[in-house]
Amino acid sequence: MMRTKLLVTSAFITIGALVGFSLRREATRLAIEDTSIWQSYDRYQEQGIQHLMVKHTEIQPLINKHLASGLLRSGLQGTSVQGRSINHLVAGKGKTKVLLWSQMHGDESTATMALFDIFNFLSAADENDSFRRLLMEKLELHFVPMINPDGAELWKRRNAMDIDINRDARALTTPEGRFLMKVADEIKPRFGFNLHDQNALHSVGSSSKPATISFLAPAYNHARDMNETRENAAKMIILMNRTLQKYLPDQVAKYNDAHEPRGFGDTFQKKGISTILIESGGYLNDPQKQYIRKLNFYVLLSALHAIAKEAYEQEDVERYYSIPENGRFLFNVVIRNAEIVKDSLRYRTSVGINHYTSLDATRKRLNYRGAIDELADMHDNYGYHDVDAASLLSVPGKVIAMKKDEWEKLSLKSEAALLRQGYLYIRFSDQRSPTGPVPNRLLNLINGSPLSLSIALYQNANFVLAARDGKPAYAVVNGFLIDLNKEKISSLPNTYGY
Numbered sequence: 143m144m145r146t147k148l149l150v151t152s153a154f155i156t157i158g159a160l161v162g163f164s165l166r167r168e169a170t171r172l173a174i175e176d177t178s179i180w181q182s183y184d185r186y187q188e189q190g191i192q193h194l195m196v197k198h199t200e201i202q203p204l205i206n207k208h209l210a211s212g213l214l215r216s217g218l219q220g221t222s223v224q225g226r227s228i229n230h231l232v233a234g235k236g237k238t239k240v241l242l243w244s245q246m247h248g249d250e251s252t253a254t255m256a257l258f259d260i261f262n263f264l265s266a267a268d269e270n271d272s273f274r275r276l277l278m279e280k281l282e283l284h285f286v287p288m289i290n291p292d293g294a295e296l297w298k299r300r301n302a303m304d305i306d307i308n309r310d311a312r313a314l315t316t317p318e319g320r321f322l323m324k325v326a327d328e329i330k331p332r333f334g335f336n337l338h339d340q341n342a343l344h345s346v347g348s349s350s351k352p353a354t355i356s357f358l359a360p361a362y363n364h365a366r367d368m369n370e371t372r373e374n375a376a377k378m379i380i381l382m383n384r385t386l387q388k389y390l391p392d393q394v395a396k397y398n399d400a401h402e403p404r405g406f407g408d409t410f411q412k413k414g415i416s417t418i419l420i421e422s423g424g425y426l427n428d429p430q431k432q433y434i435r436k437l438n439f440y441v442l443l444s445a446l447h448a449i450a451k452e453a454y455e456q457e458d459v460e461r462y463y464s465i466p467e468n469g470r471f472l473f474n475v476v477i478r479n480a481e482i483v484k485d486s487l488r489y490r491t492s493v494g495i496n497h498y499t500s501l502d503a504t505r506k507r508l509n510y511r512g513a514i515d516e517l518a519d520m521h522d523n524y525g526y527h528d529v530d531a532a533s534l535l536s537v538p539g540k541v542i543a544m545k546k547d548e549w550e551k552l553s554l555k556s557e558a559a560l561l562r563q564g565y566l567y568i569r570f571s572d573q574r575s576p577t578g579p580v581p582n583r584l585l586n587l588i589n590g591s592p593l594s595l596s597i598a599l600y601q602n603a604n605f606v607l608a609a610r611d612g613k614p615a616y617a618v619v620n621g622f623l624i625d626l627n628k629e630k631i632s633s634l635p636n637t638y639g640y
């Protein structure tokens with residue numbers, strides 16, 4: 143009797159185990175590469191966020207949408223120095239807790255955009271259901287998007303107390319830092335994702351490739367030792383790097399791992415939270431970082447999937463050390479062998495130009511100012527835009543006079559035609575022209591005479607590179623390189639009024 147019952151029970155267990163096994167197999171076999179998540183990204187992209195300069199007031203209705211739908215639950219409530227809410231949002235009901243926080247530095251918003259895309263992905267219903275179900279069943283996801291809303295408002299790194307929150311993990315002087323620490327201490331996550339942006343001029347090692355994404359498993363001590371906590375973060379990075387290579391070949395690097403005891407990543411690692419720093423850098427022709435946003439979305443989902451499957455465990459931690467380190471060899475523009483005319487001197491050297499940004503009055507866009515940062519042998523440097531001017535002459539930009547209303551009616555095509563004739567400046571003949579950034583134009587405005595007629599160190603970058611017969615080949619306007627032989631010339635984010 144006993145024996146029969148035992149047999150029957152074990153038969154049921156066997157069948158159950160077989161069914162369970164095959165279901166589980168289906169879910170675990172499905173790596174992110176086997177899904178349509180990358181191809182279907184447009185379906186998940188949050189349309190309420192279209193630009194880098196996302197503000198606290200823009201994310202609140204989106205959060206409310208996901209709270210109302212039941213995807214997200216409200217966790218702890220935080221408040222910034224200036225009284226803006228800091229949201230701790232929870233999704234999923236699994237055992238493994240993961241904490242992701244973004245925009246601790248107010249001017250680093252790429253991952254904030256991606257987190258809202260992830261919310262849309264998690265709340266969708268489509269062919270990727272088994273992937274998202276696995277995340278929601280295995281993980282408890284804790285999100286704190288935009289930890290520094292006061293900094294985001296002014297597009298600045300620090301909070302309203304002018305303290306860098308990522309140097310406040312030990313002193314906890316800022317309410318934003320205290321809040322993040324409280325969330326971490328309360329939920330005790332297994333993994334943490336510390337989501338930042340880095341300067342777009344970081345390169346992958348000494349190569350010409352920008353470090354579009356840089357990772358770090360922060361060190362928990364000055365000796366930069368490895369323990370299990372840090373090792374798991376490093377293993378996750380190996381896996382994420384592999385995922386990214388398909389869409390970002392040779393543009394992934396590793397951030398410097400010098401121990402920073404005031405940093406949140408280092409402090410959380412010390413607490414036993416396997417913490418991964420992700421830095422979003424630059425990518426050619428992606429000033430609004432919308433492609434990098436997609437990369438963030440995708441690689442974060444791949445990481446969450448790997449945690450849900452514990453797939454990181456099989457990685458060989460030694461491979462972490464073979465990811466190249468961040469270098470700093472990039473400029474926005476490099477012009478090689480340019481002709482320099484300085485007083486009675488005439489010589490050729492390479493010119494490095496960088497773009498400096500500032501927030502415009504609407505606080506919704508950035509203004510650029512291009513400056514000549516380097517005159518040197520730049521054999522070991524690279525530009526996002528990089529030309530050899532060895533066969534070209536440097537020519538000062540010409541000034542054309544016109545009435546203000548003529549300028550107002552001037553089409554982009556007419557501006558391009560003037561540029562091709564070597565004009566870089568317009569002077570109003572009937573009144574003074576405005577100074578400062580001039581959006582969506584090709585030519586600068588000028589009242590006096592150009593400050594610098596030629597290429598000069600630390601000066602504004604406005605000049606023409608012409609062929610020996612005098613025909614302009616390239617124009618540099620406010621630091622932007624324009625190929626004048628191209629049929630279509632687009633307007634610049636902004637030129638300048640001098």
Ligand SMILES: [Zn+2]
Pocket residue numbers: 246247250308338339
């Ligand atoms: Zn940062």
